[in-house]
Amino acid sequence: MHQAACLIQASWRGYQTRKRLKQLPKAITILQRKFRAKREQELQSLRRQKEEEHLRQQLQLQRQRAMRLFHERQLTLLEIVHAGQIDKYMHEMKEKAALTIQRYWRAFKARRNFHQQKRNLKEYKAAVLIQRAVLKFLEKKRRKESSLWKQPESLSDEQRILLQQKVESYTKLHPASAMSEEMSRELHHQAQEKLAHYMLRKRKDQKAKEHREALLAQVHTDVDQLLSAPSLSECTMRDLNVFMSRSVPVVAKAKQSHNTILKYMQWPWWKKLEEGFFKEEVDLVDPTTAELETLFIGGSRA
Secondary structure (H helix, E strand, O other): OHHHHHHHHHHHHHHHHHHHHHHHHHHHHHHHHHHHHHHHHHHHHHHHHHHHHHHHHHHHHHHHHHHHHHHHHHHHHHHHOOHHHHHHHHHHHHHHHHHHHHHHHHHHHHHHHHHHHHHHHHHHHHHHHHHHHHHHHHHHHHHHHOOOOOOOOOOOHHHHHHHHHHHHHHHHHOOOOOOOHHHHHHHHHHHHHHHHHHHHHHHHHHHHHHHHHHHHHHHHHHHHHHHOOOOHHHOOHHHHHHHHOOHHHHHHHHHHHHHHHHHHHOOOHHHHOOOOHHHHHHHOOOHHHHHHOOOEEOOEEO
């Protein structure tokens, strides 16, 4: 038994050893690959650091060269400029430098504000879109709830019999009046006669109303004409023609009304909302015309 166990253990250990030996080249290959990858990564990092350091040195050299050239140019200009104008020149250079700094700062602030406003506008549009969708949903829900159409409930046999009894009792209490064909024709003829009389009377009333308005407009025209007439000592043939012709005062009143409308059209929109323009024009008319509370425009009452 002991020998069998030793044999099994030896076989198992031999199997594991052979398996590890078979996997050893693959593990070595993986280890070499990882080592080379890590070394390549470190080399790239060192190379990148060297490039950045070289670039930083180049930038520093360029700045130093630019500063040296600037100072040389300043010294050259100071040698050229008169001694009394050095302060003025330095003041101008400071102002230019300050303006440059301010310009860059304002540009930075404008870009920052623009991005902020753009984000706010995007949020506002999103909120409006959500509100519109919610309002549409609520409106549909409200319409669905407030719909007048309802499915009629089916009546049972007892309810149908009870409803029929109510209808029969109502018809017995309120019987329909029986009318012959001759009576219906006579009633129809009377209704037609009354309708014809009403239409005739309405047409006459309309004509009478138009006649009254025309007479009233004529009276207003005569009143305006008499009030604006000159004295007998100053009267001319033209004034006589005005009294003899009806078209002249009509044209004058139409011209006055046209000027009033043009003046109203030239007013700003906020002043037109008050609708007091024509009231002011009426107040400027003669007291007699104001008392009649009307204005004759182009031969009609307005």
